[in-house]
Amino acid sequence: MTRAVVTGIGIASPNGLGPTAYWRATLHGEAAIKPITRFDSANYWAKIAGEVPGFEAGRHLQGRLLPQTDHMTRLTLVGTDWALRGAGVQPNDIPDTDIAVITAATAGGYEFGQRELQKLWHQGPEYVSAYQSFAWFYAVNTGQISIRHGTRGPGAVVVSEQAGGIDSIGHARRQLRKGVQLALTGGMDSSLCPWAWVAHQASGCLSRNNNPKRAYLPFDRDASGYVAGEGGAIMVLETPESAAERPGTRIYGEIVGYASTFDSRMPSREPGLKRAAELALRDAGMDASEIDVVFADAAGIPELDKAEAEAIKGIFGPYGVPVTAPKTMTGRLFAGGGSLDVASAILSIYWSAIPPTVNVENPVPEYEIDLVMNEARHGKVKAALVLGRGKGGFNSAMVVREYR
Amino acid sequence: MSRRAVITGVGVVAPGGIGTKAYWKLLSEGRTATRNITHFDASPYRSRMAGEADFDPVREGLTPQEIRRLDRAAQFAVVAGREAMSDSGIEFDQLDPGRIGVSLGTAVGCTTSLEREFIVGSDRGRYWEVDQSYAVPHLYDYFTPSSMATELAWTVGAEGPVSVVSTGCTSGLDSVGYAAELIMEGSADVVVTGGTEAPLSPITVVCFDVIRASSTRNDDPTTACRPFDKTRDGLVLGEGCAIIVLEELEHARARGAHIYGEIGGFASRCNAYHMTGLHPEGIEMSDAINIALKQARADATDVGYINAHGSGTKQNDLHETAAFKRSLGAHAYKTPVSGFKSMIGHSLGAIGSLEIVGSLLAFEQDLIPPTANLHEPDPECDLDYTPLVAREKKVNTVLTVGSGFGGFQSAMVLKKVEGAGR
Numbered sequence: 001m002t003r004a005v006v007t008g009i010g011i012a013s014p015n016g017l018g019p020t021a022y023w024r025a026t027l028h029g030e031a032a033i034k035p036i037t038r039f040d041s042a043n044y045w046a047k048i049a050g051e052v053p054g055f056e057a058g059r060h061l062q063g064r065l066l067p068q069t070d071h072m073t074r075l076t077l078v079g080t081d082w083a084l085r086g087a088g089v090q091p092n093d094i095p096d097t098d099i100a101v102i103t104a105a106t107a108g109g110y111e112f113g114q115r116e117l118q119k120l121w122h123q124g125p126e127y128v129s130a131y132q133s134f135a136w137f138y139a140v141n142t143g144q145i146s147i148r149h150g151t152r153g154p155g156a157v158v159v160s161e162q163a164g165g166i167d168s169i170g171h172a173r174r175q176l177r178k179g180v181q182l183a184l185t186g187g188m189d190s191s192l193c194p195w196a197w198v199a200h201q202a203s204g205c206l207s208r209n210n211n212p213k214r215a216y217l218p219f220d221r222d223a224s225g226y227v228a229g230e231g232g233a234i235m236v237l238e239t240p241e242s243a244a245e246r247p248g249t250r251i252y253g254e255i256v257g258y259a260s261t262f263d264s265r266m267p268s269r270e271p272g273l274k275r276a277a278e279l280a281l282r283d284a285g286m287d288a289s290e291i292d293v294v295f296a297d298a299a300g301i302p303e304l305d306k307a308e309a310e311a312i313k314g315i316f317g318p319y320g321v322p323v324t325a326p327k328t329m330t331g332r333l334f335a336g337g338g339s340l341d342v343a344s345a346i347l348s349i350y351w352s353a354i355p356p357t358v359n360v361e362n363p364v365p366e367y368e369i370d371l372v373m374n375e376a377r378h379g380k381v382k383a384a385l386v387l388g389r390g391k392g393g394f395n396s397a398m399v400v401r402e403y404r
Numbered sequence: 405m406s407r408r409a410v411i412t413g414v415g416v417v418a419p420g421g422i423g424t425k426a427y428w429k430l431l432s433e434g435r436t437a438t439r440n441i442t443h444f445d446a447s448p449y450r451s452r453m454a455g456e457a458d459f460d461p462v463r464e465g466l467t468p469q470e471i472r473r474l475d476r477a478a479q480f481a482v483v484a485g486r487e488a489m490s491d492s493g494i495e496f497d498q499l500d501p502g503r504i505g506v507s508l509g510t511a512v513g514c515t516t517s518l519e520r521e522f523i524v525g526s527d528r529g530r531y532w533e534v535d536q537s538y539a540v541p542h543l544y545d546y547f548t549p550s551s552m553a554t555e556l557a558w559t560v561g562a563e564g565p566v567s568v569v570s571t572g573c574t575s576g577l578d579s580v581g582y583a584a585e586l587i588m589e590g591s592a593d594v595v596v597t598g599g600t601e602a603p604l605s606p607i608t609v610v611c612f613d614v615i616r617a618s619s620t621r622n623d624d625p626t627t628a629c630r631p632f633d634k635t636r637d638g639l640v641l642g643e644g645c646a647i648i649v650l651e652e653l654e655h656a657r658a659r660g661a662h663i664y665g666e667i668g669g670f671a672s673r674c675n676a677y678h679m680t681g682l683h684p685e686g687i688e689m690s691d692a693i694n695i696a697l698k699q700a701r702a703d704a705t706d707v708g709y710i711n712a713h714g715s716g717t718k719q720n721d722l723h724e725t726a727a728f729k730r731s732l733g734a735h736a737y738k739t740p741v742s743g744f745k746s747m748i749g750h751s752l753g754a755i756g757s758l759e760i761v762g763s764l765l766a767f768e769q770d771l772i773p774p775t776a777n778l779h780e781p782d783p784e785c786d787l788d789y790t791p792l793v794a795r796e797k798k799v800n801t802v803l804t805v806g807s808g809f810g811g812f813q814s815a816m817v818l819k820k821v822e823g824a825g826r
Binding site for chain 2: 108
């Protein structure tokens, strides 16, 4: 079976740009949830978010790209540049038809869309941007990456709310198995504008606590919802043979298992997260005992936390595996969240350390999970399980392992 | 033993009629269902026509709660999904739900509902700070289109892999291609797939207006979409939905199911050229066609019918005509081609699935639906585009293609399955 290794990681996270800065901040538990600055939040009940600071699109992208791109597309394009650079891929290294682009989306270029909707309704149809037709739709990031890097292989976009970041990588691995040499994959998301914010508030999932340290507390007895954030990760996924063509290419780790399931609407049925994890382990040909850490979905909503804890306990036994949720530092990043978790799992393996879950002080004892709190745990990490869920019933699981 | 994905059920909501029968009647008679927009006051806009579905959610059996909660596109998916389920003859509640998946295509999701809510919350765009007190409880479901996959998954009782595939105007082909991959790799035995779109609201119309991609033949809406005709002046938007039950071949055979056909091959390509423009050589579409044919173990000469993208723009017509010639060579000239958008308009992320269903029905009926409104062929488009009148022909292999913003080019090969008569 074709193997899939990660050789490049582009990260834009509220607590760090690029894998080095992100990993340093994450290992130190540096939280980046803060009062919103991107728009005036005075008239909204939710007032905090994880914003990516210090990202100046104009420093990285040609001026002509700026009027035609939403913030999330700019993050995506820059993240992709960084991933390719890290992987040492130069133009023409790989035939253009042998490169796939598979990204995840949740809401498209929403801020761009709000601006154009406002122009349409307040000023008139003739004021709407000629770029609106593609700048806001869900497929935009894949299309723009393909154009920027001249890739002419398969392209796709998957949407499964917050499970999509994992699903996109799973689908990229599928493309490698179908014969493509390299895939650019993952998700970067941003929807920090008033029109998106009322939708986030309407989801019923945001915490009403506006204290950045007390808002997003997965597995805690005070769990009250989550905090929204922006950012994510784009990865270079390729076959080991492809990586070997560029001597000296760093291989961070390998994607060895993936599965997705869906929750029934009927309460009598068991939620699908545990099944997704079991199927991903089976896909990897691995036993639960070989997993050194679980990167949890960590919804921060009591009933979902309970369901996840039961799934983890069901597979690994009580306190059977370290569980962590570095997203407590960044907030949840929607299409970008699952991808950043997979990137974190891979960095965990690469650097032999498990990043902590921050702000959680009182994990619910009945959950019986070994939550990595406050401080990173150092030591060999050979394999990790990453879990993700999306509103509406989506469950995804991915197993990553050290490359050998 | 490799697993094969076959179609055993179809359901349709389309302009011109609800249900597969009405859809086929329209296509086979070569009638058009494009008209002046009635969904909203389109008078301020450049293009004021669309293929509108006469869809009454009450008559189609949706509950008042569903009607209030679901975007029109999601309503289409539920209604077409029920028809496809029933058509397949599968007793879904007897299957292992973990082996049922859903893959739904949509290009612009719940835009119509989002725009409606935006108008209220922003007081017709007066305020950048949208008023939170006007937010409806299901606003978040409109925000992300995966909510529509959730709705379809609930309808069929799926607990296997579920997602939306959103690649602009190729979504309806790509979602079915994705579904076929799930079956072939063994992740599911049955995948309910297809595409849905109800994009007919001002913001969508404006998107195509500002780039002058849509037709301005507002005085003659029924003949406005004229693919491959030298008088063409752009696309006509549409809405609709096609849902397809895909099933693993042995699974279908074991229950003696009627099999419409097989997804023989599928491929997608990025053109790396332009977000809205097409290169006239059609290289990437041709690449996709070649790969899909190879997967299907079919030669170019096996293709008996080409279901074209046929959006009604000159650049598309030249692009795909070049691609067909590049892939099929001399055989391209002998193969009937036709475009359904001339009859039902361009329903973005749904049209690819509607075209698959129409192609499958062409198998069944040994009849190739025509390209409507093709009176004055463009001399630069020199293939056989089946003008105006359907043609009787026994076809065993169909090629269907799609092309969309973002540079996506997709091709699918549908094959008849031997020994699968009803």
